[in-house]
Amino acid sequence: MYRVWNFVTNYSILLILGALIALIWANTNPGSYHDFVEFVLIDDFIIGHPHADEHGHIHHTLTLHYLVNDVLMAFFFAIAAKEVWEAVILKNGSLRGKKAATPLIATAGGMFGPIAVYLGLAAILGSETYNAVANGWAIPTATDIAFSYLVGRMVFGAGHPAVRFLLLLAIADDAAGLIILAVFYPSGELAPEWLLLSVAAALGAFILFNWLPRKLDRGNQLRPRSTWVRNKLSFWPYLIAGCLSWYGFQEAGIHPALGLLPVVPALPHADRAFGIFSEAEQYLTDLLNHAEHLLKHPVEIILFFFGLLNAGVEFSAIGSPTWLVLAGLIVGKPLGVLLFGWIGAVLFRLGLPAGMRIIDLFVIGCVAAIGFTVSLFIASVAFDGTVMLEGASVQAAAKMGALFSFGAAAISIVAGKLCRVEKQAL
Known part of the structure; x- marks a missing residue:
């Protein structure tokens, strides 16, 4: 459990602190907050937000927001890519073989379910709402791996097979999220x-x-x-x-925060991995793991500034996009994971890990509904600040939905009780 708490405190506490400061700042002095976010570091530079002058020539302006979201967050996504790469390429990788089949199918459900709920409810609300929010369909597909894993251990106990199933689902979800960002959200x-x-x-x-x-x-x-x-x-x-x-x-017009992904597989790596929350992982000395260790503290600071520059949403912006994102996560995720997990385990006869029940899939889906980090990131690229609905920014309202997804932790605990989950210690 120490390793999990250590990971959360390293990578998430500063992120939450930055998000809380942003919320307070944006709701007490929104003008100064937005000036801070869009503060221009260098105008007419080789990197930054592209814009055309009167002659049609493209120039780049490097703002604080661009530096954090597009440049520095590349190191965060590189760490995520490292875990995905090892899970796929190594002989004992967690996403290889029959053991990963049902979690991978459940992951698909954990993405299609939220998309269906998000777009379906948006369509019910009318064409104006649907047209305004449709590009944010991927926001509720994300799973925050650190917090979901922590809550999963609280609900199931550290020794329950559902915890490993959840981790496989979260890693696969990260992989799919990287692909979605690259393909569907060009910069x-x-x-x-x-x-x-x-x-x-x-x-x-x-x-x-x-x-x-x-x-x-x-x-x-x-x-x-x-x-x-x-x-x-x-x-x-x-x-x-x-x-x-x-x-x-x-x-190339692909979000540059993914720019380090092609280089991750090039680094020399160990012949095996122990898993992202394994205590033994820190003793691997190959260059890939060494690079991850070197990035540890810089990424902590980067995530603080990511929270600070992206979570500053005025409470007045809460609206339909907020509830659509939240519904996609807390309704679509559990139902999608349950349905597709049942299809994989029962219909395709792939089975579940020993000691897991079908109803546990629903609880896993509730835990995986904590979107936060990646949901917040997707919201920032899915909409620009000019898209408005109900007199408020769609981007700001969608970000609030990502922040509210922390409520899935409480829902997971209640779901665990109702579904009579028996905790299993290591």
Whole structure:
């Protein structure tokens, strides 16, 4: 349990603190808050918000908001991608083999369910509402892995098989979320040829600083070339490749916060992973895990500023988008996970882990309804501040729905009691 609390305090407490400060600031002095968020760091720069001048030439303005959301959050998504990559590629990866089949199907339900509820209710509210909020369909699909895992342990107990099932679902949900961001939420006009720069940077780093030294050291147990590269160059070649890849994403029109993803698989990694909340994970010394350890404290600070710059929503903005996001999460998630999990376990005869019941899928869905971090991020890219509904910003109202998703923790505890979940200790 210490490892879980340690993860939450490291990566989430500062995020919550930043969000609380933002809420107070935005509701007491909204003018100064929004001036702070859009504070211009450098005008006419190589990176930043693109805008055209009177001659049609594109210029970039680097604001504080862009620096945090589009540049620095790339390190947060790189850590998420690292967990997904290991879960998929390693021999004992949690998303490989038959053991992952039912959780993966349930993950699909945990995405389609919220989308159906969100868009379905929006359509019932009328065409004006539907047209205003439709682009935010992905907001309620997200699951905050840290808080969901913590609440899952509180509901089921650390030794319950449903906790591991929840973790598999959350990791798969993160993977799907990264794909959704890349495909459905471009940051500008698409220019896919720029992705060649990202691919070339990642491939070059992998060949020159990972594959080639290992090939030259084949048969030599001392591995002199690989050791020299690791000791002398460390992560720097991959950081340079990451900068090039990030720039390629920006110019390609794909959200640049995902710009480090192609480089993550290029880093040398251990032959096995113990899992994101395993105590043994901290003892892995491969370069991929070493880079994650180095990013730990910087990402804590980044998440504080992410909360500070994105959660500043005036309470007057609460409206239909708020309740649509919340309904998608707390209604669509549990029902989707239950239905698709039943299809996988019973209809496809893939089964559930020993000790799990079908009704546990519903409780897992309630826990997974805590969207928060990624939901907040998607809300910030799905809408710009100019889209209005009921006299308020759709983006602000949708963000409030993401913040309110913390209520799913209380719903999960009640659902656990009603469904007679028996806690199991390790």
